[in-house]
Amino acid sequence: MTIANRRDFLRLLGSAxxxxxxxxxxxASAAAKAKVIVIGGGYGGAIAxxxxxxxxxxxxxxxxxxxxxxxxxxxxxxxxxxxxxMDFLTFGYDKLERQGIKxxxxxxxxxxxxxxxxxxxxxxxxxxxxxxLSPGVxxxxxxxxxxxxxxxxxMPHAWKAGPQTVLLAKQxxxxxxxxxxxxxxxxxxxRCPPGPYERASLVAHYFKRHKPKSKIIILDNKTKFSKxxxxxxxxxxxxxxxxxxxxxxxxxxxxxxxRKVFTEAQTYQGDVVNVxxxxxxxxxxxxxxxxxxxxxWCPVDFATFESRLxxxxxxxxxxxxxxxxxxxxxxxxxxxxxxxxxxxRLRNEPLTEPALTNTCYSLITPDHGISVxxxxxxxxxxxxxxxxxxxxxxxxxxxxxxxxxxxxxHSWYKNITTEMFx
Amino acid sequence: xxxxxVKSLLLAVSLTLSATASADLGSMLGNTCAGCHGLNGASxxxxxxxxxxxxxxxxxxxxxxxxxxxxxxxxxxxxxxGYNDQxxxxxxxxxxxxxxTPATQKFDLxxxxxxxxxxxxxxxxxHRDNGTSMALDMQPLAGQWAGYLNIYMGTCRDPKWKSRHxxxxxVICSDLxxxxxxALAQFYASQK
Ligand SMILES: Cc1cc2nc3c(=O)[nH]c(=O)nc-3n(C[C@H](O)[C@H](O)[C@H](O)COP(=O)(O)OP(=O)(O)OC[C@H]3O[C@@H](n4cnc5c(N)ncnc54)[C@H](O)[C@@H]3O)c2cc1C
Numbered sequence: 001m002t003i004a005n006r007r008d009f010l011r012l013l014g015s016a017x018x019x020x021x022x023x024x025x026x027x028a029s030a031a032a033k034a035k036v037i038v039i040g041g042g043y044g045g046a047i048a049x050x051x052x053x054x055x056x057x058x059x060x061x062x063x064x065x066x067x068x069x070x071x072x073x074x075x076x077x078x079x080x081x082x083x084x085x086m087d088f089l090t091f092g093y094d095k096l097e098r099q100g101i102k103x104x105x106x107x108x109x110x111x112x113x114x115x116x117x118x119x120x121x122x123x124x125x126x127x128x129x130x131x132x133l134s135p136g137v138x139x140x141x142x143x144x145x146x147x148x149x150x151x152x153x154x155m156p157h158a159w160k161a162g163p164q165t166v167l168l169a170k171q172x173x174x175x176x177x178x179x180x181x182x183x184x185x186x187x188x189x190x191r192c193p194p195g196p197y198e199r200a201s202l203v204a205h206y207f208k209r210h211k212p213k214s215k216i217i218i219l220d221n222k223t224k225f226s227k228x229x230x231x232x233x234x235x236x237x238x239x240x241x242x243x244x245x246x247x248x249x250x251x252x253x254x255x256x257x258x259r260k261v262f263t264e265a266q267t268y269q270g271d272v273v274n275v276x277x278x279x280x281x282x283x284x285x286x287x288x289x290x291x292x293x294x295x296x297w298c299p300v301d302f303a304t305f306e307s308r309l310x311x312x313x314x315x316x317x318x319x320x321x322x323x324x325x326x327x328x329x330x331x332x333x334x335x336x337x338x339x340x341x342x343x344x345r346l347r348n349e350p351l352t353e354p355a356l357t358n359t360c361y362s363l364i365t366p367d368h369g370i371s372v373x374x375x376x377x378x379x380x381x382x383x384x385x386x387x388x389x390x391x392x393x394x395x396x397x398x399x400x401x402x403x404x405x406x407x408x409x410h411s412w413y414k415n416i417t418t419e420m421f422x
Numbered sequence: 423x424x425x426x427x428v429k430s431l432l433l434a435v436s437l438t439l440s441a442t443a444s445a446d447l448g449s450m451l452g453n454t455c456a457g458c459h460g461l462n463g464a465s466x467x468x469x470x471x472x473x474x475x476x477x478x479x480x481x482x483x484x485x486x487x488x489x490x491x492x493x494x495x496x497x498x499x500x501x502x503x504g505y506n507d508q509x510x511x512x513x514x515x516x517x518x519x520x521x522x523t524p525a526t527q528k529f530d531l532x533x534x535x536x537x538x539x540x541x542x543x544x545x546x547x548x549h550r551d552n553g554t555s556m557a558l559d560m561q562p563l564a565g566q567w568a569g570y571l572n573i574y575m576g577t578c579r580d581p582k583w584k585s586r587h588x589x590x591x592x593v594i595c596s597d598l599x600x601x602x603x604x605a606l607a608q609f610y611a612s613q614k
Pocket of ligand 1: 039040041042043044045064065066067070072073074075076077106107108109134135136137158159160191192195282283284316317318319326327328329330331359360361362
């Protein structure tokens with residue numbers, strides 16, 4: 001094969017590029033007539049809906065989401081720490097609608113995998129050829145004695161962003177100087193593994209400036225945590241004597257009225273208490289029969305993210321059982337795999353080998369960022385890290401390096417939310 | 423056609439099974455970058471570079487340098503280690519094919535004037551046509567985010583930044599002050 005000039009080369013690539021999904025539709029096909037329903041318009045679902053519509057503009061793509069406005073968990077610790085407002089976290093679905101995605105604001109109450117139907121709260125039943133489920137997490141109420149939905153109004157979890165975030169931020173602002181803020185961290189696996197420790201950091205940053213006599217205690221059943229070395233180094237540098245972490249001691253009971261927390265070993269008195277309960281796949285996943293009851297999460301085929309328990313239902317995001325961290329970036333990456341698989345199947349084309357990644361930034365101060373990256377490969381049905389790749393920021397980095405990572409954290413947020421909401 | 427283009431064409435052709443498979447692999451891999459670099463590489467974040475429409479060889483080489491640790495970075499070095507040459511070539515093809523999308527940003531007139539003067543004096547010889555040129559597989563600077571250009575030139579000036587930037591950049595940037603760098607960044611960002 002000889003390539004005479006650049007134009008020939010471009011033509012060679014062009015014939016392929018025009019048909020590659022994500023750029024332009026392939027051809028009128030079964031895919032154009034298919035109906036896909038996406039449940040949940042968060043980090044996974046919004047991307048799935050958008051990429052389905054980009055890949056096959058004629059296809060009927062319906063997104064069903066409970067809330068008219070999405071409130072992002074990423075960056076919500078900045079709101080808790082008083083660095084940002086709720087506006088910064090809040091997005092609407094109008095651009096998705098303008099792209100031709102049918103958005104229904106309602107709650108899905110049932111999925112029938114045999115009949116391939118979805119029932120929503122208003123009473124309607126909708127048909128699908130493929131269904132994408134990205135419902136996020138729900139909580140294991142009852143794991144901690146005394147902690148239920150009513151208790152969360154006094155000891156907020158703020159692990160689903162929205163009114164809970166506002167409540168926790170207000171409690172921290174109202175707290176007296178010299179008070180104690182207790183964070184009860186959940187057991188693995190949970191959404192955003194570095195999240196509790198980032199939250200401690202940004203609240204410590206607020207205390208240091210506004211309530212310098214105050215303390216933060218993290219109560220944790222785990223004996224190690226995400227980016228631990230980097231967090232501990234950052235705490236030593238910025239928050240010596242403010243943050244203490246108690247690992248390997250499980251929280252057993254809370255008393256919301258007195259704001260007391262009881263672990264196996266001790267009783268702690270808090271002024272503000274943030275209980276982040278243990279987690280499992282969102283409720284609708286359980287109702288759809290896609291949850292492995294022994295784990296509480298949804299097993300999937302990693303080549304497609306189709307449920308291993310129900311055909312034609314694809315599960316992505318936090319709800320999945322996977323070695324990927326439960327992050328917005330993972331949900332985003334998984335959404336693209338399931339879209340690619342749904343389109344390939346409808347078009348009777350071979351699957352493309354999946355590429356899955358995660359990048360996650362955490363802030364220790366507004367100018368001190370750290371990160372972790374993961375690149376996965378699929379081998380014999382199992383996802384594993386590409387050897388030698390990814391990992392966390394170096395321990396010995398300069399302040400300038402840390403500053404750059406805090407800047408990139410914000411550009412990351414801008415890009416990933418623009419990709420979702422236009 | 424330049425020598426390096428021939429080389430990269432041969433590489434692209436020999437490393438891929440077919441054009442379609444390559445395009446599918448390219449979009450599959452390229453889509454994983456969007457979380458940070460924006461949809462199809464059209465970054466909306468002012469410190470993250472727009473990578474849509476960059477020269478294929480520039481992306482290919484930059485990724486290889488990140489992987490080998492000869493190009494300084496905070497996170498790209500860790501990420502690039504996850505990919506082999508074939509995958510990097512497919513990603514480079516994917517982003518090189520995307521339409522170049524200049525960023526929408528605000529400018530300060532005084533800075534633009536200062537930037538233009540500096541450009542003519544110091545940079546024009548390589549970054550021709552006000553930084554729009556892609557000759558020699560040069561990264562075009564026109565329409566790029568000023569925030570990113572500012573950081574990039576800043577790292578060139580920082581002797582502690584372990585990297586092998588093109589030596590010329592280190593020399594040229596070393597005696598620019600922060601205001602010069604910001605003015606140049608704005609100038610290139612304003613060009614279409
Ligand atoms: C404090 C904190 C900080 C974080 N920081 C980061 C970060 O920096 N980077 C990062 O990558 N990740 C971060 N995360 C994790 C990230 O928020 C989640 O991993 C991500 O949101 C998962 O996406 P998802 O689509 O699975 O779920 P979600 O984004 O939660 O979306 C689920 C959607 O489904 C809807 N829904 C659920 N059930 C139904 C139903 N029955 N009917 C209709 N709608 C329904 C919900 O209303 C919701 O909008 C953070 C999380 C927390 C708590």
